[in-house]
Amino acid sequence: MDLNPQTAHGAQGAGKSEGSMADKGTGSAFRLENLSQTAGFKLFRVTFDLPGEKVNKFSSAVIAEFEKLIADLETKGKAGEIEALVFRSGKTGNFIAGADINMIAATKTSEEAYTISRMGQKLLDRWEDLPFPTVVAINGTAMGGGCELSLASSAIVMSTDSGARIGLPEVNIGVVPGMGGCVRLPRKVGIATALDLILTGKTLTGDRAAKAGLAEACLAKENFDVAVEAWVKQNLKRLQSGERIAKEPKLGGAGGLVGSALEKNPFGRAFILKKAREGVMAKTRGHYPAPLEAIQVLSDTGAKYEPKIRGREREEAMDREARGFGKMAATSISKNLIRLFFLTEQVKKSKGVSSSKSGEFKTEPVRSAAVLGAGVMGGGIAQLYADKGVPSRMKDITANALSLGMQHAQKIFQSALKKKRLNPRQFQQKMNLIAPVLDYSGFRGVDFVVEAVIEKMEIKKSVIKELEGQVRDDCVIATNTSSLSVSEMQKAMAKPGRFGGMHFFNPVHRMPLVEVIRGDKTDDEAVVKIYQFSKQLGKTPIVVKDRPGFLVNRLLMPYLNEATWLLADGADIKELDETLLDFGMPMGPMELIDEVGVDVGEKVAHILHDGFGARMEPAPFNAKIVAAGRLGKKNGKGLYQYLDASGKKKELNPEIYAILGVQPQKGKLSREEIVDRCILPMINEAARCLDDQIVETPAEVDLGMIMGTGFPPFRGGLLRYADSLGAKTIVEKLKKYQAKFGARYEPAPRLLQMAEKGQTFHKDA
Ligand SMILES: NC(=O)c1ccc[n+]([C@@H]2O[C@H](COP(=O)([O-])OP(=O)(O)OC[C@H]3O[C@@H](n4cnc5c(N)ncnc54)[C@H](O)[C@@H]3O)[C@@H](O)[C@H]2O)c1
Known part of the structure; x- marks a missing residue:
């Protein structure tokens, strides 16, 4: 065996290749080597290096290959040829990125997604049941399926490199971990830490994973491969006996939910799950079903810190997880979040000019x-x-x-x-x-x-x-x-x-x-x-093109302006904010006006009015608030008044309605009207932005509004939301409001045309 990590790592790896699929010149993703001669014990190593890709991921083709590899290992294991196996990645900076998201995106029904999940789980169950210890050596990102493979292994060894990270980010694309993550993680680190990782999608470095009891060891990044082999040799007996090597987790630690005692009894665990549910509801108002489903999966599968489960109990728990995965993958929310993921991936690859030119x-x-x-x-x-x-x-x-x-x-x-x-x-x-x-x-x-x-x-x-x-x-x-x-x-x-x-x-x-x-x-x-x-x-x-307000402020202004106009019709400030928060905006429009500065908003409103005319006519209220010296959060008083220095504690400014000269009437405007009157003008202006080529595609409008204003990602962006309503409905509503309020609601020519022809902004809507 070559102990030089420079050559031991990668294609010219050391050791004797054991009939590996790569040997056959098939461009296989996995290479199996027999390192026994130099290791002094029956040590094998698998290197995962997906040809032609920057990162390793589980696609259906890779899963099929992995199955063959496992079958080969099972045979070798039964014949007593292997005492321990190391699994590593051949990619720099990446261990496994997880399942191929295209595969999840392509699923049309929950049954289809359930089947994919079951297939992955069964494979990892077989991996877990191999008759020798398996050790994953993580020197890059181990996400989703990468983390789940690690959990199904006997031990996780990570490097000290800051790029070595492990986590389950599935909720970010609207699904729950579906290859055993929900089942195995709590059994290794306790439910509070498991929830913390699963519900937030956060990742842990090697050091933190070892502290949380997730990784068995964190070894120096220098000569990592050599160190891993030495570690396996040193711990071989313990690995074979199945005893716990990882640090005992501080139960309830990383989640910050509760102390250790609670995790030890069923009532305590139920309490933790309840608290987690409440936390998710408070944060998301129920708009994101995946974290809630993950909690339910943990609850239904009796998750707790205990030795691994096997046999029928494992089978049932996995089946429940797969059902959860299937249900989530079929939601429009997951599809929207996946689209957003791909949009940000496109930005990573783009240079900002047309692709024909970007090579220059x-x-x-x-x-x-x-x-x-x-x-x-x-x-x-x-x-x-x-x-x-x-x-x-x-x-x-x-x-x-x-x-x-x-x-x-x-x-x-x-x-x-x-x-x-x-x-x-x-x-x-x-x-x-x-x-x-x-x-x-x-x-x-x-x-x-x-x-x-x-x-x-x-x-x-x-x-x-x-x-x-x-x-x-x-x-x-x-x-x-x-x-x-x-x-x-x-x-x-x-x-x-x-x-x-x-x-x-x-x-x-x-x-x-x-x-x-x-x-x-x-x-x-x-x-x-x-x-x-x-x-x-x-x-x-x-x-974006150089026109007043560029993209984001040009769309945000009609929203804030229209929300302010609603005050004239008796809207209650707090009710207005609550309604838009329920819609999914990160902040109500009145709070946002205070945040931006009432004076700044007033100035920009006039710039846009000068630029675009009657449809941007500013509501008369901001000028009154500014004249009363209420500039917003920055001077402690605006529509709200701020009770502490951080501005987090606030209550409605008691003088505000007197300053505005209006009387609020709670419940006078329906929630639908409030949402429509705030959101439809944004959609209308976005249609005009596309005609003016401020950006080139509806997808850019969506990305800009999600990243620039926090427009709810689960809705897929402003124009995905518009497509979900349909141009015909939007135009009908705009015309109704135009009859009452004039030019501010005049439908954009593009929307009129779309309504007539039954078109959508996005071709795949
Ligand atoms: N504040 C916002 O929310 C925001 C958001 C996006 C963009 N902007 C834009 O960013 C720019 C700055 O805004 P801000 O809010 O930081 O303003 P600011 O008033 O807080 O700061 C402006 C700074 O520029 C300094 N300055 C003035 N003349 C200068 C000169 N000749 N050389 C060097 N410094 C000089 C001033 O002393 C002051 O410190 C503006 O163009 C604004 O439109 C502001």
């Missing part, structure tokens, strides 16, 4: 950057740079502004420190990456500058002009403007091609979307660089 641009990652302005956004952007390891200069015009910007970044890192996501050394290292400056020193060295000074065209133009003389010719410059014309700013530049918009949302560290704005003179190379840098910073970019 090879972009290097940005090594150092700068931001102009240390305000709310500038401070947030500098923090984001630092968080992603990009050293930066943050420039402002006063020391006081710089100090506020640094405090802003520090506060976010401090919160990560408190939550133990950073240690004190990392905290300091990250803060050290931001250099606050009052001049342009060091700007020649930067690859990228984001301008985030105050929202005034003349100031922006003069700042950008000055900046151009201070940076290299190949430095990209982007503006974070939320409402001004990028093309107009380009007029101030000698080389406008390298300039575009990079619209972050507030708060920068939380909001996942960046709108990449192409001005009249922005060249493709700049678009690609802004797009790629957005991804480098962990954001999801969409490319």
Whole structure:
């Protein structure tokens, strides 16, 4: 055996290949090697390396191959040829990504999905029943089915590499773990920890998995393969006897639900499950059935911390899990979440320009950057740079502004420190990456500058002009403007091609979307660089045209504006917010107005009114609230009043209706009317955005609204929701409201045409 990990890993792996499928030149996913000679005991190793793919996943073809491999191992096992087996991945950074999501997406009925789940489970049951110990060596991501294979193995050994992670993210695509995860995980780590992992889809590093009792060991990433073999040799007897090697879990620990005592009796366990159900309901208002189903599966299968189950009990538990998986996979919610997953995958592969052109641009990652302005956004952007390891200069015009910007970044890192996501050394290292400056020193060295000074065209133009003389010719410059014309700013530049918009949302560290704005003179190379840098910073970019409000604010404004108009008709502020929360929005519109700033909303409303005319006529109320000095959360009073510094505790501003000069009448407007009058204007404006080619596809509208406003992902996005209503219904409703309220509800030409021809926004709706 070759002990050099460089050659022992990968295609030229050491050891004698045992009639492996790869030997036959079939391009097989699995390679079986006999390492006995050098190991000194009957050790075999399987390497999973799916040809032509970056990650390993379980497709139907792979499952069929895996079955053959297991049959071979069963024969060898019975013949006493194998004492222990190591299972590893041949991919860098990935162990197994899970089931092929295309396979789940393609299922049309719950029976079909149930059958797939049962097939996977039965295979893993056979894996679990192999007559020798199996040890998975995880040195990358072990997700979903990868985690479930690990749970069916005798031991899980992970590397210390931060990329080695294990978890069950199935709820993120609207299903429950369906290859034994719901059955085996609680039996290994207790139900509170199992629920914590299954309900959130979070992943654990090797270190944390070992602490939770999920992994048997966490070994140094250097010479990992060698260390794994040594570990197996050292623990062979214990592995063979089936005794527990993993740390005893702190029952109730990671879930934070309850202490250990509760998990030990049926009433305690029922209590934990009840609490989990309540927690999910409070968080999701019941819109996401998968976490609830997962809880039910755990409950129905008698989940608890105990030795593994076998035989009939296992069979029944697995069957219940598969039924849960089948039921969930057939829901429209799962289909919507899967579409969203694929949309974000597309963004990962895209460069932001048409695919025929994207090959022309090879972009290097940005090594150092700068931001102009240390305000709310500038401070947030500098923090984001630092968080992603990009050293930066943050420039402002006063020391006081710089100090506020640094405090802003520090506060976010401090919160990560408190939550133990950073240690004190990392905290300091990250803060050290931001250099606050009052001049342009060091700007020649930067690859990228984001301008985030105050929202005034003349100031922006003069700042950008000055900046151009201070940076290299190949430095990209982007503006974070939320409402001004990028093309107009380009007029101030000698080389406008390298300039575009990079619209972050507030708060920068939380909001996942960046709108990449192409001005009249922005060249493709700049678009690609802004797009790629957005991804480098962990954001999801969409490319939009330079028109007032770009995409997200142009759609959000009619929503907020219409919600405000509803007050004139007697809507109750709290009822309004509750109704939209029930619809699935992350925040009610009135709360959102306070969050954005009543004055900011008022300003943007007028910009859009100027840009688009009568259909964007602002409701008269925001101006009244601003005039009364109620600016929203930022000064503690808006439509609500804020009772603590964090702004979390709030109650309705008691003076608000007097300021507005209206009387609320709870229940006067039906919930349907409230939802329709808030959401339909967004759909209507989105139809116009498509005609104006603000973005190219309905899918981009959906992605932008989910990532930029939190439009409920389970609905698949704004235009998936529109398709679920149908253009005919939408137009009928719009016309009804148009008769009452005028131009704000005038149906867009595209919608009228769609209604007439029975078309949908999405071709596959
Ligand atoms: N606040 C938001 O929610 C939000 C969201 C998205 C985009 N934006 C956009 O981001 C930009 C900044 O907004 P903000 O909310 O951070 O504003 P802010 O008022 O909090 O900060 C602006 C900063 O720019 C500084 N500044 C002014 N002139 C400067 C100059 N010549 N050089 C360097 N710094 C200068 C000011 O001193 C101030 O610190 C605006 O274009 C705004 O439209 C804001």
